[in-house]
Amino acid sequence: MPLDSIHAVIYQLEQQPRWRSRGQFRQVLNHWTAVVGEGVARQAAPVRLDQDVLHVAVVNPMWAQTLTLERLRILAKLNDRLHLNLSDIRFSSGDWYRQKAGKTTAAPASASAELPEWLRQHPSYEPRAIPRLAQRPQTPEESFERWAGMTQQLAAQQPLCPQCQCHCPMGELKRWRRCSICAVKSLKGPVGRHSV
Structure with a gap:
C-alpha cells in the first residue's frame, strides 16, 4: 500500500465538513498577498475564519479603517479567486498585538510608503x-x-x-x-x- 503525501492527506481532511473552514482559511493565507498586494500584506494578516467571516489583524486603527472601506472589493476578489463564499471581513488592530505578543517586529521605515495611492493623493x-x-x-x-x-x-x-x-x-x-x-x-x- 503506497503512502499518500502529506498534502493529499490534508486535502482529504479538509473535504470533511468539520475541517472545511480550516481548508478555506489555509487557502486565504496562501493567496492573501496576491489578493491585497505586498504593501497591505505587511500591515494586515488573516488570523481566523469564523462562520464565513474572515478576521484580519492590522497594525493600527488607521489601517483597520482604510481596509474596512476597501472590504467589499477585497471580499469579492477572495471569493472569485478562491471560489469561496465568505460573507464579510472584519479588521482589528487588537488582534495584531495579540498575534505579535512575545515577538519583536520592526515597524516599516516609512508608513506613508505603504498607504494606497488614492489615500496619499x-x-x-x-x-x-x-x-x-x-x-x-x-x-x-x-x-x-x-x-x-x-x-x-x-x-x-x-x-x-x-x-x-x-x-x-x-x-x-x-x-x-x-x-x-x-x-x-x-x-x-x-x-x-x-x-x-
Whole structure:
C-alpha cells in the first residue's frame, strides 16, 4: 500500500465538513498577498475564519479603517479567486498585538510608503514621520499626551486657512483655497439654514 503525501492527506481532511473552514482559511493565507498586494500584506494578516467571516489583524486603527472601506472589493476578489463564499471581513488592530505578543517586529521605515495611492493623493493627507519610542505608552493618558504632542507639531508646520485662520493641510489650500471645513460650510450656505 503506497503512502499518500502529506498534502493529499490534508486535502482529504479538509473535504470533511468539520475541517472545511480550516481548508478555506489555509487557502486565504496562501493567496492573501496576491489578493491585497505586498504593501497591505505587511500591515494586515488573516488570523481566523469564523462562520464565513474572515478576521484580519492590522497594525493600527488607521489601517483597520482604510481596509474596512476597501472590504467589499477585497471580499469579492477572495471569493472569485478562491471560489469561496465568505460573507464579510472584519479588521482589528487588537488582534495584531495579540498575534505579535512575545515577538519583536520592526515597524516599516516609512508608513506613508505603504498607504494606497488614492489615500496619499487625498487633499487632507499629510505625511508625517512617527518618532520611534523607547517603549510603548503604558496608560491612556500617555497615549493621549503622545498623540497631542504629535498633532501640535504637525499643526505648527501647516499654513493657516485664510477664512478661519486655523491650521490646515497644504493639499486642502491648493484644492479649495481654504480648509475642508470652510469649503463644506460655503457649500451649505449660511450657518443658520443648514447647520453642520
